[in-house]
Amino acid sequence: MSSSHSKVQIQGIGYDPTVGPRSTGPTQAPLPATPTMRGGQLSSPSTPITSSTPAIFSTRSNSLKSSGSNAIGGLTSIYDRNLHRAKHEISLSSLSFLFMEMISINLNTSKSVVELERKLNNLGYTIGLKYLELASLRVNFNNNLTSSGKSNTAKRDIKILEILQFVVSTIWTSLFGKPADNLEKSSEFNNQFMIIDNAPLLTRYISMPKEYENLNCEAFIAGLIEGVLDSSYFKCEVSAHGVPIDNFPTRTVFLIKFDESVMKREARLAGK
Amino acid sequence: MPIYSVYMISKSGSLLYEKDFKVEGSPITKQNSNDYLVIAGTLHGVHAISSKITPPESVKPNNTSKYNSNKLGLRCISTELFNIHVNQTVTGLKIILFTSPDVTSPKAYPLYQRVYEYYCDYVLKNPFYNLDMPIRARLFDDKVLEYVDKLNV
Incomplete structure (x- = not known):
């Protein structure tokens, strides 16, 4: 051919x-x-x-x-195929190889680690914008299967903690089949939150070489979270940082910095 | 049944990975990096020669495995103190295990399979690894060590 x-x-x-x-x-x-x-x-x-x-x-x-x-x-x-299948599973090997190629291609076309991280972030961002819709549709469908025949319209979270809970439980479960391991609030900055995953799925097989120590390939997922939060009107920046501890060498912290406008809105909502 | 060392040799005969484990009473002494290359090259050469001189009709058809393509070549070197098992994947990568003498070929096979599995997962799915280059992956090291430690206890 x-x-x-x-x-x-x-x-x-x-x-x-x-x-x-x-x-x-x-x-x-x-x-x-x-x-x-x-x-x-x-x-x-x-x-x-x-x-x-x-x-x-x-x-x-x-x-x-x-x-x-x-x-x-x-x-x-x-x-x-039905949107509401019981299982949404794909092969981890295929996913790993695909993600590996995504990194390889971007690695070859990037001049610096920062640029590579930004590119991965952008890739995830576009997915996150759309993924919010699908994830909330599915979760509402599943919830309403058990309760009486309510409509399938999604509930929209308007408070920071609620939307973060939604990301940690619903989005994480639908992406990785398990909720995130921890959600923390920064003690220094009011507008910073941290989602912690002890064993992130995508970087399970990836060991970083010394020359790329500052890079975390979970920047892709950070971008995805940013996309989800942005499309639900929580303007923010998300970055991924590797914080290994014993038994969890690939443990990753997703740092979420909300925009000033979000914090103002939050204060207004709380004052009501 | 302790494993003393794990070597990996590429299809062209270069040493990709070498690891000596700390085992009590191990007869394998630590070599300098040049000697590792010599050992790898020698094993590769001997394996190639032996696969040339083995008559093909002597190979039993049921003695073939899906994962091991080492059908004609050198399989095992036995000594008083240790055994050397040579296994080859379908792509020509050789995984060589130095074990205690009580580990026979059938017993060594699951060990080889496990190391191969870790190689596939933690080396080949790593975007920072280039094929046929020495393996430097922390997670692979960790996994192999964890597995070997379990056996060596």
Whole structure:
């Protein structure tokens, strides 16, 4: 397979914002012979699965009616799967290798440790902005399964301690399958809080060499927390610091510094 | 069944990792860094020669494992005081264990598997490690030491 050919292929896979959710979903039409068609196609005609079975993919509208009916050949789009699955688990190995490559790529393109940390932080930030929505949807759904049929609208936390509790319990559990180990308030500064994780998942296999001692790869998660807090109107800066203790060599402290405006709002809310 | 030392040799014969553990009554004396390279190179060479001279029909088909690709080469050197076990992964990495003489090949195999597992987790998933370079990963050291200490007690 030539490299130019595979480039054309890639365009057919993945999310195409000009087409919308359909672009990664199953397709309706039989596939044309040329691989030049963009979007809308599950994969290129050159792959054996699609070329031999052109008509078996049900349409998008079908898939909305019955889930599972279009799992032909093991191909289901993520849009056909329920948002509220009981388990949301992925392979830790795959995640570790992916995260390793994210660091490697950014390491090669960064001039300094500070720049690398900022880049990882930015990557996490964009995820955090969106992740808040999904996490709060899921937690409300699960809570309301047990209670009487309340609506699935999320409760929005407006106080600092409440939102931090939400991050420590809900966000942490949905990301890592366990709550964070500790939440502390800085004794020196009123606007600083610390979330402590004794054994962070992403850096479980990463040992820092001497020349990168100041770097903590959990900057990615720090960015994610910052994204979550920012999109819930708690402007802040989050940084990750490695603070190893006995038995926990990768223990990490996430330092959260809230903005002045948040502290003013908090004081106003408390005064009420 | 104590483990005295763990060596790792890359597929090209360079020494990636060497660790002598503090075990009471260990017959392995500490070498200087040059001697480690010589030992690694020698073992690599002997292994290569032995795999060339082994007749392929002598290899039992059921004597092969998913994780150990050392089918033709040198497997074990036995002496009065210690055994040297040579195991090879599918990528040609050799993991060499110096153990006490009571550790036979079948007994050494789980030990090798564990060290291999730690290598895969704590070395290969480390973004700061370059393939075929000497291994310097604190977490890997910790894990291997923790495991060996448990056995050596």
